[in-house]
Amino acid sequence: MANKISVGEDTSDLNFTPFDNGLLQSSLLPRASKQSYTKDTDVCMYDTQNLDHDKAMNDCKKRVAAYLRECYNYVHQELDEKLFNDFIMCNRGTYAFVALVGSLNKHLIKSGQITQFTLLSDRMSVVKPLLDVFINYLSNLPAADENELRLIRGQQAERTWLCRFQNSIHVEVPEYNPDGLESWLKSQDAGLQQKAKDYSEKIFTVLKSRILEKLQDVYGDTWESCINDIKKECLKRIITLHGDEEDFDLQEIEWTDAIDLNDIKTIIERHWSQIKEGDTSFVPFKKEFAIQVNESFSTKAEKLTWLSDIIKFTKAISDPKGKKLSPQQVDEMELIYGSLNPEA
Structure with missing residues (x-):
């Protein structure tokens, strides 16, 4: 992903903002104010108990990067190339996918299947079955969903892409019910x-x-x-x-x-x-x-x-x-x- 995202004056296939927004939405990093951590301290990949902040940040960066890389690689390997490019390797897909795999990580921690600092190989062993559900959804994408994803514009686009991605798994795994999905489904x-x-x-x-x-x-x-x-x-x-x-x-x-x-x-x-x-x-x-x-x-x-x-x-x-x-x-x-x- 590193060479696919524009950073600073460098230009690449994808904009930096969707990736950044997806990461902020993902809960892979804790939310914090100037004085304290405010959210996701129990599900993020940052060790808030480590007082050596430089080390904590570097360790977190490695964990997040490795997790995202494995998720991208797995979906790329299992998904048709055109579908991967159309729905994952695009700006709206970047936001939705990064936020999606973050919410999967949060669900698995909250349900006791992994911990915050579970080894990557063990983490992926429980994430992959959920990604398989998502891959099957994209591989058999309903025409109405495809039209919506391709045509939607404006402020609702990012949320719609994310919630469509999340709901594809929620339908098959009801206990996976990330924050905001239920209210979105009601509005839909x-x-x-x-x-x-x-x-x-x-x-x-x-x-x-x-x-x-x-x-x-x-x-x-x-x-x-x-x-x-x-x-x-x-x-x-x-x-x-x-x-x-x-x-x-x-x-x-x-x-x-x-x-x-x-x-x-x-x-x-x-x-x-x-x-x-x-x-x-x-x-x-x-x-x-x-x-x-x-x-x-x-x-x-x-x-x-x-x-x-x-x-x-x-x-x-x-x-x-x-x-x-x-x-x-x-x-x-x-x-x-x-x-x-x-x-x-």
């Missing part, structure tokens, strides 16, 4: 659920508009009669919702305002093979509303799996006690919206 979950809610609303708006337009296109002025049962159910919902209001007037409310996703699914299923006589430009329902979200994609039910999923996802979103949607489910919603609205 809130953002993810809001993203799901936004997609749910967008998908419903697009679907409702397209379905009603297609019915009017095929049936003209008589389009309502072909879904009269749905119209009646919508009117019942409106009366149930507003019937007790003093100024309620059913004539002033559009019955289509009460259409829901289940109605839309029914309409699509009924008109799956509908064509428009004499109009070769008309796109059949079965072509416009077939979206592949699973490997199986041959039957009508399989081609409408996405719609059943959207109904399920929307129900979960609207229930305060409902199960939170996973990143994979939100990715599916994004795919569905993109298929329905490719120009968005």
